[in-house]
Amino acid sequence: MDAQQNNALTRALAEIPGPLPASGVIHIVIPHTSRFTVVGNHLAQYPGLSSTAVGIAVRIQSLPQGADVGIKALAARFPEGETRIAAALRELEAHGYLRRTRNRLPNGRVVTRTVFCNQPTALLRPRTAAPQPPPAPLVPAPAPTPASPEPQAPQAPAALAVPEAPGPAPVPEASDRPSAAPEPRPPVAPTPVMAPPPASPPYVPLATAPKPPPRPLPRPRELTPELDRAAAALLSDLRRHAPQFVLSESDVRHLVPGVAAWLEREAHPDTIRHALTDDPPQPLRQPAKLLRHRLSALLPPPLPGAPDLAPVRRAPALPLQTCDGCERAFRSPAPGHCRDCRAEGARTAA
Structure with missing residues (x-):
């Protein structure tokens, strides 16, 4: 009897109204009053996201503004390694939940700015301003009620008084007349309700933009056995010079035509090795x-031939001649008259 039984869960199951399902999960929903985050079902049940990506997205939503959500910061909070966390962040970027940009600060430092959207599909719909309630109309204040004259106390009749004939009713004095009601104030025109601004164009995350297709792998005009053997040897030897470039046999066979195209264009093996392995990204996940x-x-062009490298021959310049008429210098293969003198002779002959 040393095992502690959780009777609270049994009591909570008994309090659920209605029949319980025969199979599957049974939810006991207790409303949160503090320290909770609202997560949409579009994220929790997204079929294209892995469980790691969903969990990291929920963790990012629960963090406050300005919290560090880099790969190393998340790896310090999760048992998963940096490789799985980086892959999950790329999944969130591909589906529009996450966007990472590199910005340069005024001091020259480059930082990564991360923007997370909890509902990216809402950004694709046009957003309109919330309608403002019309102002309440101004109700004029009620006019003051005129004061009624005070009733006079009845006087006792005199003894043996003779009743008088009824005469005209007494006219009340000016002080007893009711005061005139004040004139009502003119109603104030209500403030016109401004029309909402036009809806801004929908924001489309950059991750959803179509990407151009990758360039095809170059191929030589003829893949001879010598080119095939030299290209395979160069690819297999890359790990001696750069240990992170470890290729499988299938990768080597797939990349052999591209290296053969470089060798066909008379590129030196050291030049090819330096161009392929120089300054790789860190960490290198897919060499x-x-x-x-x-x-x-980086495919270089073919080497030009000797005729292409020959200097361009320019036409020889015509020698200078002296005009027989005006003694002006002009260029011509034979001596004679300049252009102006020839034109003048043609007009004289006409």
């Missing part, structure tokens, strides 16, 4: 993809 990109993007 085969990096080599494929560099083989396509």
Whole structure:
């Protein structure tokens, strides 16, 4: 009897109204009053996100503004390593939940700014300003009620008084007349309600923009056995010079045509090795993809031939001649008259 039983959970199950399901999960919902974060089902049940990505997204939503959510900071809070956390952040970027940009501060330092959106699909819909309630109309103050004259006390009748004939009613004095009601104030025009500003264009996250297709891997005009053997040897030997470039046999066979195209264009093996392995990103996760990109993007042009390197021959300049008429210098293959003298002779002959 040393095992402690949780009777509170049993009592909570008994208090759930209605029949319980025969299989599956049973929820005991207790409302939160403090320290809680609202998470949408579009994130919690997203079919394209891994459980690690969903958990990191929930952790980022629960953190306050300005908290560090870099790979190293998250790795210090999660049991997963930096590789899995970096992959999860890339998943969130691909689905629009996360956006990372590099900004340069005034002091020259480059920092990474991270923006997280808890509902990226709402950004695709046009956003309108919330309607403002119309101002309440001004109600004029009620006019003061005129004071009624004070009733006079009845006088006792005199003994043996003779009743008088009824005469006209006495006219009240000016002090007993009711005061005139004040004139009502003119109503104040209500403040016009400003129309809401036009809806701003929907914001489309950069992660959803289509990416251009990758460049095809270059291929030689003819993959001879010598080129194939030299390209395979160069790729297999990369790990001796750069230990992070460890390739599998399938990666080597896939990249052989690209290296053969470089060798066909008379690129030196040391030049190819330096272009492929110089300044790799840290950490390098997929060396085969990096080599494929560099083989396509850095492919040198073919070496020019001897006729292409020959100097351009310019036409020889015509010698200077002296005009027989005006003694002006002009260029011509034979002596004679300049252009003006020839034109003048043509007009004289006409």
